[in-house]
Amino acid sequence: MIRQYRLAEIPADEILCRDIREEKNVDGIVDEIIKNVRENGDKALREYAEKFDGAKLDALEVPTQEIEDAYASMEEAYLETLRLAKENIERFHRHQLHEGFMLTGPKGTVMGQRYTPIEKAGLYVPGGTASYPSTVLMDAIPAKIAGVSELVMTTPPGKDGAIPAPILAAAKVAGVDRIFKIGGAQAVAALAYGTESVPAVDKIVGPGNVFVATAKRKVFGKVAIDMIAGPSEILVLADEGCDAACVAADLLSQAEHDRLATAVLVTTSAKLAAAVSDELEKQIPLLPRADIARESIDTNGKIIIAETLEEAVAVSNRIAPEHLEICTDDPFAVLDSIKNAGSVFLGRNVPEALGDYLAGPNHTLPTSGTARFSSPLSVDDFVKKSSYLYYSKEALEDVCENVALFARKEGLEAHARSVESRFKKDSSQ
DSSP: OOEEEETTTSOHHHHTOOOOOOOTTHHHHHHHHHHHHHHHTHHHHHHHHHHHHOOOOSOSBOOHHHHHHHHHHSOHHHHHHHHHHHHHHHHHHHTTOOOOEEEEOGGGOEEEEEEEEOSEEEEEOOOSSSOOHHHHHHHHHHHHHHTOSEEEEEOOOOTTSOOOHHHHHHHHHHTOOEEEOOOHHHHHHHHHHOOSSSOOOSEEEOOOOHHHHHHHHHHBTTBEESOOOOSOEEEEEEOTTSOHHHHHHHHHHHHTTOTTOEEEEEESOHHHHHHHHHHHHHHGGGSTTHHHHHHHHHHHOEEEEOSSHHHHHHHHHHHOOSEEEEESSOHHHHHTTOOSOSEEEESTTOOHHHHHHTSSSOOOOOOTTGGGTOOOOOGGGGEEEEEEEEOOHHHHHHHHHHHHHHHHHTTOHHHHHHHHTTTOSOTTO
16 A cells, blocks of 8 residues: 655655665676677577577568558557657647757858767667567657657567567658667667677667666767666646546656656645555456555655645655656746756646657656756767867967967867967977
């Protein structure tokens, strides 16, 4: 059963508690996987597919015909849903595009900034206990809008050696260029360093389990990464006017993801708190993933009862949740007080699942409190900035002494002489 606390009585460390347990020796296991993939390439990837996925693979890359067949096998209603989601995601993310700028100054000085897309991006799509075609859209579409020239997707195969057809259909709709039957840390290693079949990329994005997250952390620097995501989480900020059944259902929408997922209700109503607790007990046994949801709720779930809405908002900002639902009479009045959240869902008719699949904002979000300093996946993740600078000789001469003085204060004589050499016939004097 979910734990309940009065805000005045809950220990400070319990407010922030997320029971994110790691399997033993994750670092050592991931180090060995990365080393093996770097040394043995495709051979290592096929061995890991058999060991971890139970799949014997002749080829790692999904052939074009297999993708076309998967797309053709999908019911039209699902394809229409994919197209609608794509349209909404594109509409939202197009507004994230930036324009460069140019500044001109006296005597012909020019400076500016330009944006250029990353050339190759790797998209990691989780598999295993669930299939996530929505993640394909959320990862690929911002990259396409940014202008990435090649999108390489990896996702674990089933025991039959195939990728689930809904994922392949989503990849076709999203415009993914190449797809490989690889999961886990080995997929991250392959994308970072390349193998005979898998091209090395410039950035790896997408969520995954602790092994994937650890591998992303270890290859960072060789390639860029989006974030190191932990288990999913939701915080519902609710007042007495909420429907307890809906609040419980929203909490369970994240609890069913992972045994380590975190679901929190912060409310000003003790009556709602009790009703939501009762509803959870009614709804959990009805879920196909009831055992996962049960462990998540019992281990990480909590209900915190605050005296005022202001206190409730302060608690939410401390937790910095991945998903924040503001279920109050006037959610827009609360929005400006929210400082830390990955994605915010406003009102009683906006369940988190709407954002997961269809609405448009990205669902790859900062977790484990990192919303205090990081952001959802966006077009920004697939572009880089370069500055540029031009000075005429006359303009450089005006600041020559200043630059040289700065350089010598830092003890860097060659820096000073590199400027002065433009104006002296013999820069050695």
